[in-house]
Amino acid sequence: MENVKEPVTLLEAILYFANRDNCREYLIARRWPGGVTCPRCGSKSVIFQSKHNRWQCASHHDRRQFTLKTGTIFEDSPIGLDKWLAAMWQIVNCKNGISSYEIHRALGVTQKTAWFMDHRIRFALGMGAVNKLSGEVEADETFIGGKARNMHIAQRKRRITGTGTKDKTAVMGILERGGRVRATVVPNRKKSTLQADVKKQVEAGVALYADALLSYEGLASDYAHQVVDHAVQYVDGKVHTNGLENFWSMLKRGISGTYISVEPFHLFRYLDEQTFRYNHRQGMNDGERFDVAVRQIVGKRLTFNQLTGKTNSGAWPN
Ligand SMILES: [Zn+2]
Numbered sequence: 564m565e566n567v568k569e570p571v572t573l574l575e576a577i578l579y580f581a582n583r584d585n586c587r588e589y590l591i592a593r594r595w596p597g598g599v600t601c602p603r604c605g606s607k608s609v610i611f612q613s614k615h616n617r618w619q620c621a622s623h624h625d626r627r628q629f630t631l632k633t634g635t636i637f638e639d640s641p642i643g644l645d646k647w648l649a650a651m652w653q654i655v656n657c658k659n660g661i662s663s664y665e666i667h668r669a670l671g672v673t674q675k676t677a678w679f680m681d682h683r684i685r686f687a688l689g690m691g692a693v694n695k696l697s698g699e700v701e702a703d704e705t706f707i708g709g710k711a712r713n714m715h716i717a718q719r720k721r722r723i724t725g726t727g728t729k730d731k732t733a734v735m736g737i738l739e740r741g742g743r744v745r746a747t748v749v750p751n752r753k754k755s756t757l758q759a760d761v762k763k764q765v766e767a768g769v770a771l772y773a774d775a776l777l778s779y780e781g782l783a784s785d786y787a788h789q790v791v792d793h794a795v796q797y798v799d800g801k802v803h804t805n806g807l808e809n810f811w812s813m814l815k816r817g818i819s820g821t822y823i824s825v826e827p828f829h830l831f832r833y834l835d836e837q838t839f840r841y842n843h844r845q846g847m848n849d850g851e852r853f854d855v856a857v858r859q860i861v862g863k864r865l866t867f868n869q870l871t872g873k874t875n876s877g878a879w880p881n
Pocket of ligand 1 (some may be wrong): 601602603604605606620621622626627706
């Protein structure tokens, strides 16, 4: 087939991925740069069946068929790749996020399906942290949520209650100045909890700036640790957590402006989505950002039951 230019804008992406050969070439180039192999047994001996747009594993031990979706976040879904990739494009490239309601309207899938797609895509974006943060690092916590009084009583009951602040969930943020951010849901604001997170995410010996919470006492031996007491000296030269303050306001604006409500159970996936966009905000265009995201779809599965915490119901919502 002709060498078609890969998409850079949303319009180009929608047109490009509407073509099944383009979808296939785009995904093969990222998933199997060394040639297509069977996702189940790893065999290189596979036969493409163009009529069905799938492969037949020719290994004597296997002989099963697979598609582009097998072994990815798209597996077992009746949704076409054109819709999956269009949804993914919007999620990774819309600065404040996009709600499942917008996906539902834009793609013509049911809202429940759109919601599930959203969560699977976020799941792919939540690539486990690999390298520890270094340089000048800020650490801070915040609370997300707390609109429980506006909710129906049944919904309110499902909300968990965080330590101290009712109906809110504690989130720990760690930011490398001029670089990456990590944001994780923490069960409480105890010293041991917060310190364990810092030690897990931050290289020893770096300059760490945190607020005056007593919780950070004791980290000084591992980090050149400086404290900001917000009440006294909000900004004292380098000793501040302004980078994280900016990230929190962006995050909260995104959540309250885009999503109707985020239940604590799902909050970590929204954090994954927002941190993915933040960490890929500079030095790349929309097409390149999407490319990074697509490389993360492999080897990830998330069933509807895992997602909702339920054990009944079918695999895919209608
Ligand atoms: Zn095989």
